[in-house]
Amino acid sequence: MKHHPQPIVxxxxxxxxxxxxxxxxxxxxIVEWMVQHELRPVxxxxxxxxxxxQEYTIRKEESKxxxxxxxxxxxxxxxxxxxxxxxxxxxxxxxxxxxxxxxxFTMRLLATAQKARQLGIPTFATTLASSRWxxxxxxxxxxxxxxxxxxxxxxxAQNWRKGGLQERRNQxxxxxxxxxxxxxxxxxxxxxxxxxxxxxxxPI
Numbered sequence: 001m002k003h004h005p006q007p008i009v010x011x012x013x014x015x016x017x018x019x020x021x022x023x024x025x026x027x028x029x030i031v032e033w034m035v036q037h038e039l040r041p042v043x044x045x046x047x048x049x050x051x052x053x054q055e056y057t058i059r060k061e062e063s064k065x066x067x068x069x070x071x072x073x074x075x076x077x078x079x080x081x082x083x084x085x086x087x088x089x090x091x092x093x094x095x096x097x098x099x100x101x102x103x104x105f106t107m108r109l110l111a112t113a114q115k116a117r118q119l120g121i122p123t124f125a126t127t128l129a130s131s132r133w134x135x136x137x138x139x140x141x142x143x144x145x146x147x148x149x150x151x152x153x154x155x156x157a158q159n160w161r162k163g164g165l166q167e168r169r170n171q172x173x174x175x176x177x178x179x180x181x182x183x184x185x186x187x188x189x190x191x192x193x194x195x196x197x198x199x200x201x202x203p204i
Contacts, residue, residue, distance in 0.1 A: 007163070008033065008158060008160075008162070008163050009158070010037065010039065011123055011154060011156050014039065014122075014123045014156070015038075015039065015040065016039070016040045016041075016042060016121045016123070017034060017039055017040070017041050017042070017121065017123050017124065017125055017156065018041075018042050018044050018112060018115055018116040018119060018121050018123070018124040018125075019031070019034070019041040019042065019043050019044065019124070019125050019126070019127065020044050020046060020108060020109060020112040020124065020125070020126040020127065020128070021043045021044065021045050021063050021126075021127050022047060022126070022127050022128050022131075022184070022185070023047075023059050023062065023063060023127075023178075023180075023181075024059070024062040024063045024065070024066040024176070024178045024179075025062075025169060025172075025173050025178045025180050026127040026128070026130045026131060026169070027043065027063065027066060027127045028066060028168075028169055028172035028173070028176065028178070029130070029160075029165040029166075029168040029169040029172055030125075030127055030130060030160050030165065031043070031066070031067075031070065031072070032168065032172070033163075033165060033168075035070065035072075040072075041072060042072070042073045042074075042075065042119065042121060043063065043067045043072055043073065043074045043075065044075045044077060044112055044115050044124075045060055045063050045064070045074065045075065045076055045077055046077025046078070046108055046111045046112060046115075047059070047060075047077070047079075047108065047185060048077075048078070048079055048080050048081050048083060048084040048107075048108075049081075049084050049104050049108070049184070049185050049186040050081075050185035050186065051081055051185070051186060051187045052187075053079075053081075055181075055185070056079060056081075056185075058179055059179065059181075059185070060076065062178055062179050064076075065176075066176065066178075069176075075115065077111060077115070084104070084107065084186075087103055087104070087107050088100050088103050088104060088186075088188075091103060092188055093188075094188075096133065096184075096189060097134070097135045097138065100188065101134070101135065101138055102135075102138045102141065102142060104186070105126075105128060105138055105139055105142035105143075106141075106142040106145050106146065108126075108128075108142075109124070109126060109142045109143050109145075109146040109155070110145070110146040110149060110150070112124045112126065112146065113146040113147055113149065113150035113153045113155070114150055116150070116153050117150050117151075117152055117153055122152060122153055122154055123153075123154055123155075123156050124143075124146075124147075124153060124154075124155060124156065125143075125155070125156035125158060126139065126143065127160065129157075129158060129159060129160045129161075130160035130161055130165065130166070130169065131161075131184075132161060132166075133184065134184075136159055139157075140155075140157040143155030143156075143157055144157070
């Protein structure tokens with residue numbers, strides 16, 4: 001049986017989107033798709049989970065380089081790793097896709113919803129939903145929780161792995177020579193072996 005790609009459905013009336021970006025590789029194909037469909041993404045880089053600071057800075061600069069190359073608005077969220085650690089205290093030993101990840105997603109998407117309201121852009125989304133390492137259920141729950149907490153906003157819950165975007169992401173990864181990593185960012189997700197800087201690594 002042939003499987004048809006899941007369609008990407010734009011929320012009614014949406015012309016601009018505040019897009020929470022976890023990194024440039026995960027953002028690339030989503031941003032390209034939005035622009036091709038006459039949507040204007042405002043890229044919001046808010047990832048206080050990433051450690052150490054050097055890693056955070058590299059990923060941030062790559063995200064900004066990508067946005068600048070397309071002439072898109074890019075906003076630098078506050079980096080407060082200590083606050084993030086306080087948010088996930090007691091969940092350090094949770095496995096990936098466990099309670100720590102849900103707490104982390106909720107914190108980051110709440111900040112995104114608040115930024116969307118500040119900018120007067122009702123719709124927000126996240127590139128976290130492009131990663132095959134993440135739970136789409138957790139991401140949707142975090143986004144809906146954030147939208148409910150910030151009146152006037154709505155979360156665009158979309159599986160960004162579909163519609164050929166995963167393949168396009170890998171093409172853009174090579175085209176832009178993006179820095180890419182094997183772990184999502186926090187110290188509790190470090191791989192057992194030293195992180196690789198191989199540009200051909202699987203998506204995060």
